[in-house]
Amino acid sequence: MQFPEAKGVSHFIPDLKAGMLYTYNDGPTPDGVKKSFFAASLDKIQSSNETAVSRIVVKQTGETKDIGGFKCEKIIASTSKGDTEMWVTKDFKPEFYKYEAFFKSNWEMMALREERIKGLPLSSVTKDAAGNVLNAYEFVSITSTDISETEFSVPAAYSQY
Amino acid sequence: MKRNLVLLFMAAVVTLNAQKGVILEQKMTAKNLPGKTISVTWFSH
Structure with a gap:
């Protein structure tokens, strides 16, 4: 999943097998700053009090x-x-x-x-x-296309923060 | 020539690894990311 920020696009990649969520922003970084990604395990993902329910x-x-x-x-x-x-x-x-x-x-x-x-x-x-x-x-568009496995991994240029 | 061959090889590998999927765009209309269009990429199967 991805959405645009003021600078660049934020990407969210859930890895079900590893139980990890990887996020990164593909926008420009200041000179001398490495591109980095964040990795969070499932237990670190917070739920919202507003919608926390036990039954549906x-x-x-x-x-x-x-x-x-x-x-x-x-x-x-x-x-x-x-x-x-x-x-x-x-x-x-x-x-x-x-x-x-x-x-x-x-x-x-x-x-x-x-x-x-x-x-x-x-x-x-x-x-x-x-x-x-x-x-x-609301729905905007949907496109059926060939998608590469690489779409679901953090680009090699990024190192873990 | 060599570079072209490498690029061709890379393209072939990418094609082999590609699977049918969808790219879904949705516009957020409430307080979660209002007005932003999010994009969800997913394999079809």
């Missing part, structure tokens, strides 16, 4: 719609603190849910893991019990 109820509604050419099903995850409504495509079968431990207290991931749903949420809205939006994302 998942409803696969059967309602479908097309997002970006992919058939998606509406799935609702309900908790004592609010709920998440997400549109999940099963047109391809990544075992995204297995990475739930990297997304602590994330209701989407908890729901996918609870039901062992092989798919990817393309859009999602999470609200608290009062109806306030806690987080949300």
Whole structure:
């Protein structure tokens, strides 16, 4: 996963086998400063108090719609603190849910893991019990392409911080 | 010539290691990274 920063792009690479999360920013570094990456074990990843729950109820509604050419099903995850409504495509079968431990207290991931749903949420809205939006994302684009294994490793030019 | 051969070899290795996948872009619309577009890269299988 990656997202743009003021300088460069931040990359997040979860390594399920090693139980490690690697992060780095590919932006410019000051003269004399080496490019570096951070490595964090799963137990160092903090959960958010706002969304920390012990139980989640998942409803696969059967309602479908097309997002970006992919058939998606509406799935609702309900908790004592609010709920998440997400549109999940099963047109391809990544075992995204297995990475739930990297997304602590994330209701989407908890729901996918609870039901062992092989798919990817393309859009999602999470609200608290009062109806306030806690987080949300909308679909922009999806591209099917050949992807190299190297996409999932930190470039050799970076050393561990 | 030698350099071209090396580059060709590297391209072949990359192609062999490549697998079908998707690159998903999503725009964050709430307080988590508002307005930012995140990109998720994933193998299809």
